[in-house]
Amino acid sequence: MKLDLVWRDEDGARLPATIWRPGEGRRTLSSALVGGGFATPHWVLNAQVRGRYARMDPDVHLAELAARFGLDGPGVGMLTAAAVDRTFHGADEGVTAAATVGLRVPTWAAAPAGAEDRELAPGTINITVAVPAPLSDAALVNAVMTATEAKTQALLEAGYACTGTASDALCIAAPETAGEPEPFAGPRSPWGARIARAVHSAVRAGAENYRPR
Numbered sequence: 001m002k003l004d005l006v007w008r009d010e011d012g013a014r015l016p017a018t019i020w021r022p023g024e025g026r027r028t029l030s031s032a033l034v035g036g037g038f039a040t041p042h043w044v045l046n047a048q049v050r051g052r053y054a055r056m057d058p059d060v061h062l063a064e065l066a067a068r069f070g071l072d073g074p075g076v077g078m079l080t081a082a083a084v085d086r087t088f089h090g091a092d093e094g095v096t097a098a099a100t101v102g103l104r105v106p107t108w109a110a111a112p113a114g115a116e117d118r119e120l121a122p123g124t125i126n127i128t129v130a131v132p133a134p135l136s137d138a139a140l141v142n143a144v145m146t147a148t149e150a151k152t153q154a155l156l157e158a159g160y161a162c163t164g165t166a167s168d169a170l171c172i173a174a175p176e177t178a179g180e181p182e183p184f185a186g187p188r189s190p191w192g193a194r195i196a197r198a199v200h201s202a203v204r205a206g207a208e209n210y211r212p213r
Contacts, residue, residue, distance in 0.1 A: 001096040001130045005085060006069055010049075016085040017047035018098070019069060020128060022173050029140040030171035034062045034077030038137070042073035044171055046100060046126050048084040078169045080124035083211070090201030094132040095191070097147075097198040101125050101206025106155070106162030125151060125168045125206075127199060133191055134181035135174040143172045143185035143195055150187070150196040151203045158207035 003018040020043065022028075027040045035041050047065050055061050062077035082102030090097040102124045129147055147170055152163045172195075174181075185192040 001089075001098055001128070003087060003098060008065070008068060013050055015048045015050070016083075017045060017065065017069070018084055018087055019071065020044040020098070022130065025176050026173050027176050028076055028171050028173045029144060030076050030169070031144075032076045032078045032169050032171055033058050034066075035075050038140075039074060039076065040176070041075045043071045043075040044128055044173070045069070045071065045075060045077045046084055046087075046128065047077070047079055048100075049079050049081055051081045051104070053079070053081060076171050078126045078171070080126050082124055082126070086206075086209070088202045088206040088209070090198040090203075090205070092194040092197040092201070095129065095194040095198045097127060097129045097195075097202045099125060099127045099199070099202040099206050101203060101210055102165065103155075103160060103162075103207060103210050104212060105165055106160050107164060107166045108161075109163040125164055125203065127151065127169075127203065128171045129173065129195055129199060131172065131174040131185075131191060131195060133174065134177045134179070135172075135185055135191070136181040136183050139182050139185040139191075140172055140174065142189075142192060143174075144170055146185055146187050146192045146196050147172065147199045150199040154200045154204035155207055158204050160207060
């Protein structure tokens with residue numbers, strides 16, 4: 001996964017973003033603000049914003065950024081206040097993962113009803129995963145689950161008492177090819193195990209090297 005690092009001046013700061021161009025014949029399943037769900041994107045953008053980010057139209061903002069960086073066609077877009085120029089990578093037998101890890105407000109997923117967060121801030125853990133084998137729809141969903149479990153394992157091992165943050169995003173990419181796609185991507189399937197190890201490696205490195213700002 002080759003990420004291009006680009007910069008822009010915005011909101012009184014010099015801010016980075018990464019762009020991945022997966023090439024033709026890849027489809028994604030993502031929870032991203034732009035290009036979420038099943039898609040066949042031309043690009044995947046992960047853009048850093050200021051910690052005091054308060055825009056209520058992030059989808060419009062991402063469209064503006066895509067135009068600014070000359071990105072044409074459909075794409076996947078994510079935002080984070082984590083340091084995008086410090087993207088961490090993991091790889092395992094053909095699977096590659098890239099993660100930006102912001103942990104200013106670590107969060108438990110199953111918080112008690114009515115519990116208030118001590119702070120709402122766009123920290124965010126954004127993860128992009130490239131798998132070289134075609135995956136069925138069910139296997140792509142399974143891959144999202146596996147990557148999320150691996151993320152949480154990495155955070156706990158790095159000493160963070162959380163399952164992530166309240167605004168994490170994930171994008172899984174796999175080729176569209178003729179023939180039978182892989183039916184499974186759980187953590188004990190061949191490709192799921194590789195996804196888990198690649199994501200775990202990237203997120204744990206990011207968590208252990210996280211620098212609060």
